[in-house]
Amino acid sequence: MTTKTTTTHFATQFSVLKPRSIVDLKNLEDEKQRQEEETQDLLLLSNDNQHVVVDQNANNNDDVDNIQNQPCRNVQPVSPYASSNKFTNVCSSKGGSQVLFATDEWFATADNLLQDGPPIFVDDLYCEEGKVMDGWETRRRREAGHDFCIIKLSERCQEIQALELDTAHFTGNHVPHISIQVADLSIQEEQSMVMGMPGVLERLLNKGKGIQGTGHTPQEVEQAEEACRQVEWKDLLPYTALNPGYENSRMHSFDVSSGTLLLSNMSGATHVRVNYYPDGGVARMRLWAPSAESLSSEHSQVAPVHKKKLYAPITTGKVCTVVAHSSQEIMPSRQDYEFPELSCDQQGGKGLACSNKHYGEPRQLIQPTLGKDMGDGWETARHPERPSILVKDPQTNLVDSDLMDWAILKLGSVALDGIHRIILDTKHFRGNYPESVCVEGCYAERGMTDDMVVCTEVGPQWFPLIHRTRMAPDSEHVFDRPLAQIANATRAITHVRVSIFPDGGISRVRIYGQGMDDTENIMRSNM
Numbered sequence: 001m002t003t004k005t006t007t008t009h010f011a012t013q014f015s016v017l018k019p020r021s022i023v024d025l026k027n028l029e030d031e032k033q034r035q036e037e038e039t040q041d042l043l044l045l046s047n048d049n050q051h052v053v054v055d056q057n058a059n060n061n062d063d064v065d066n067i068q069n070q071p072c073r074n075v076q077p078v079s080p081y082a083s084s085n086k087f088t089n090v091c092s093s094k095g096g097s098q099v100l101f102a103t104d105e106w107f108a109t110a111d112n113l114l115q116d117g118p119p120i121f122v123d124d125l126y127c128e129e130g131k132v133m134d135g136w137e138t139r140r141r142r143e144a145g146h147d148f149c150i151i152k153l154s155e156r157c158q159e160i161q162a163l164e165l166d167t168a169h170f171t172g173n174h175v176p177h178i179s180i181q182v183a184d185l186s187i188q189e190e191q192s193m194v195m196g197m198p199g200v201l202e203r204l205l206n207k208g209k210g211i212q213g214t215g216h217t218p219q220e221v222e223q224a225e226e227a228c229r230q231v232e233w234k235d236l237l238p239y240t241a242l243n244p245g246y247e248n249s250r251m252h253s254f255d256v257s258s259g260t261l262l263l264s265n266m267s268g269a270t271h272v273r274v275n276y277y278p279d280g281g282v283a284r285m286r287l288w289a290p291s292a293e294s295l296s297s298e299h300s301q302v303a304p305v306h307k308k309k310l311y312a313p314i315t316t317g318k319v320c321t322v323v324a325h326s327s328q329e330i331m332p333s334r335q336d337y338e339f340p341e342l343s344c345d346q347q348g349g350k351g352l353a354c355s356n357k358h359y360g361e362p363r364q365l366i367q368p369t370l371g372k373d374m375g376d377g378w379e380t381a382r383h384p385e386r387p388s389i390l391v392k393d394p395q396t397n398l399v400d401s402d403l404m405d406w407a408i409l410k411l412g413s414v415a416l417d418g419i420h421r422i423i424l425d426t427k428h429f430r431g432n433y434p435e436s437v438c439v440e441g442c443y444a445e446r447g448m449t450d451d452m453v454v455c456t457e458v459g460p461q462w463f464p465l466i467h468r469t470r471m472a473p474d475s476e477h478v479f480d481r482p483l484a485q486i487a488n489a490t491r492a493i494t495h496v497r498v499s500i501f502p503d504g505g506i507s508r509v510r511i512y513g514q515g516m517d518d519t520e521n522i523m524r525s526n527m
Helices: 028-046 062-068 110-114 187-195 200-205 218-228 362-366
Strands: 004-008 051-055 087-089 098-102 148-157 162-166 177-183 234-241 251-255 269-277 284-290 321-324 350-354 405-425 436-442 463-470 475-480 493-501 508-516
Touching: 087 148, 098 110, 098 200, 110 148, 110 284, 148 284, 187 218, 234 251, 234 269, 269 284, 350 362, 362 405, 362 508, 405 436, 405 463, 463 493, 493 508
Parallel strands: none
Antiparallel strands: 004 051, 087 284, 098 148, 148 269, 162 251, 162 284, 177 234, 177 269, 321 475, 350 405, 405 475, 405 493, 405 508, 436 463, 436 493
16 A cells, blocks of 8 residues: 655745854855755745655655655745744744753754754764754664653743644654653742753753753653653643655644644643654754734633742731732721721821832822722832841841831821721732831820921821831731730820831721710820
8 A cells, every 4th residue: 555645845935044053164155155046946846835745655766756855955944833923933042942951962952943043954064973963963872761852932822833843954863753742830840840850050051052962861861750750741742753854854744723733631831841752853843822912812811821929028927917919818908897997098098298209109008999000009219228238137037227218197087095907008019018117106186286297306206006027028917906916006096107118119008996086086195
């Protein structure tokens, strides 16, 4: 029975020849001239992407042999996906993709798979390891197992449209069979995996590139295999035969429409594992995914990028209760509470003054709603006199500096019997929340102390409500009187002063207590 193989020709375009990073190509000008002359011939051969059917069992057929064995030109075939802005090659080194591990890189490093330019071949160019090849080529394997490499994609993709493999110039040394797997890893999963892989640090120090003429020992390969077993890999391209890298057989294209890619169980991809069976070379690999612009807004929200959990320098304990906005809990400020929010502008609260309002004003601290973004709060400029190197006080574990900014708020009515709850909210402030905060209170009797006087050094005496306390990003910090988390909790208060160390931003300040009429205020003191 006659077996037929269908190979697709791609139209070609001229690409500027670039020198290799490892070996200096001496005949670049001659090669570039030859490339220009052959481009027109190759365009005629491609015949507008028509399919050429080759009878592999044909005997004494000179025409077929000539087509099958035509050497590759140093010209990049045009991919139908590259000509559209609907798709992105997530296996492009230019885009940020990089190889994390490769079992063997004796003849040529795995980084070449990710190059955007055409694979270049120079007939008489050799190096210490042997023939110079532009792709990833491993040694003839003499140990158990098979070669593989791990690639980090330039971006997390939710879908994959197509996979292209180019075996250009690898004729007697191409990989006979290959499979491709994908993994969708969080930052923590990636870190755990690469920590178990030998040589990753050295590769990063070498600007993410492999070193030609090197390979891992069987023990190191098994160590890498064990690291890979710690994460879930899903098959994208099953065990598949590859053709040698002649001009008519070099390109291998697998896409969704052909059903050659296994996408039914794929939720996303951040990493790729390329499996050679057992060894050999491939010149280029391209993985085409829908670009961000081509995805609908609804679809793009299905699977968000994995993000590392924010570092929280303070958690719920004796000092206060800390609830992150990223948690699934109902935020404390959104729950009913037995006492009114006296600082709220709807209760008559006011933002009077502050030391710095570069990015926001105190009046934004007293809104009843949650902050809509980072601009919906009070944020100061970075303190120009902050230390060049921060040092912590070993007793308090806080930065050893008194530099701070302050804001003064007036309550809507006097908290005559003191404060029952305080909430300090750093919502949206993830990289610019204060290191620490302290809250003070004062009592200004009506008719005796003007609001503006309260904001000066000759105003009433301030006393602590919350001692200087560490803050966490994007969280509500709840201080409750019944839990003894508020100092001087029973003293009458008309104003509060919030001090942030050394600078930064807060979204909301909420002061809860029982308000009293002004007629009663005049009869009481703050003692």
